[in-house]
Amino acid sequence: MDKFLLGTNWKMHKTEVEARDYTEKLVKLASDYDNFQFFIIPPYTDLRGVKETLAGASVWMGAQNMHWLSEGPYTGEISPEMLDEIGIDLIELGHSERRQYYNETDYSVNLKAKAANSHGFIALVCVGENIHEKEMDATKETLAKQLKIGLHEVFCEQLIVAYEPVWAIGENGIPAEPSYAGYVHTFIRDYLIELYGDKGKEIPILYGGSVNPDNAVELSNQPNVDGLFIGRSAWDIVKFRSIAKQITEK
Ligand code: PGA
Numbered sequence: 350m351d352k353f354l355l356g357t358n359w360k361m362h363k364t365e366v367e368a369r370d371y372t373e374k375l376v377k378l379a380s381d382y383d384n385f386q387f388f389i390i391p392p393y394t395d396l397r398g399v400k401e402t403l404a405g406a407s408v409w410m411g412a413q414n415m416h417w418l419s420e421g422p423y424t425g426e427i428s429p430e431m432l433d434e435i436g437i438d439l440i441e442l443g444h445s446e447r448r449q450y451y452n453e454t455d456y457s458v459n460l461k462a463k464a465a466n467s468h469g470f471i472a473l474v475c476v477g478e479n480i481h482e483k484e485m486d487a488t489k490e491t492l493a494k495q496l497k498i499g500l501h502e503v504f505c506e507q508l509i510v511a512y513e514p515v516w517a518i519g520e521n522g523i524p525a526e527p528s529y530a531g532y533v534h535t536f537i538r539d540y541l542i543e544l545y546g547d548k549g550k551e552i553p554i555l556y557g558g559s560v561n562p563d564n565a566v567e568l569s570n571q572p573n574v575d576g577l578f579i580g581r582s583a584w585d586i587v588k589f590r591s592i593a594k595q596i597t598e599k
Pocket residue numbers: 358513517518519520522557558559560578579580581582
């Protein structure tokens with residue numbers, strides 16, 4: 350991946366009308382800044398409308414979760430086949446909110462990542478330590494376990510890793526110091542090389558967690574930061590544009 354990645358997970362935000370309106374503006378943003386590979390990850394109910402609005406633009410679209418099986422008695426779940434029919438490019442797996450509130454484990458992330466492989470989706474696997482693990486200097490052990498189990502037998506050609514420290518995410522999050530993000534990204538890079546050999550050098554590693562127009566440039570300058578994965582600051586297209594502009598002009 351030559352282009353720097355800029356993406357956003359909308360979480361449980363935006364109705365279909367809001368989604369179409371935002372996507373129209375994003376298509377314009379992406380054509381103004383074709384130095385980035387943009388991607389958006391709307392809620393399921395917005396996917397068709399977003400796909401239509403993208404109308405062939407180079408922006409990738411993903412979903413926020415999926416089951417690993419094709420069908421079955423799993424009320425409330427969505428299968429890879431269902432998403433394939435809509436036409437997604439990537440699937441986000443293991444976001445800390447899914448791990449915290451919906452019992453996502455490294456093992457279920459792995460089942461889903463392998464299902465993503467067999468449907469041709471890019472698996473965007475999120476990893477990150479919580480505040481206790483950070484304070485007890487167990488960040489590397491936590492990440493190594495999440496990566497070792499989550500990526501077991503997953504193709505590196507269809508993989509993006511997002512480093513999202515849990516303490517950095519959301520309203521109460523504290524953005525990681527850029528130097529800390531760089532240090533952890535370098536650890537992740539080395540670990541991916543351990544898992545995949547030289548091919549591990551090619552896997553994009555994104556940083557996420559309270560990225561905003563004030564810290565985006567410094568974060569993007571860190572070693573092994575191949576993209577930014579943005580929540581709140583990208584849901585407002587004006588802020589998202591400001592982030593793209595600043596990184597471009599740095
Ligand atoms: P945030 O969300 O940018 O709003 O902190 C990041 C994320 O959860 O991916």
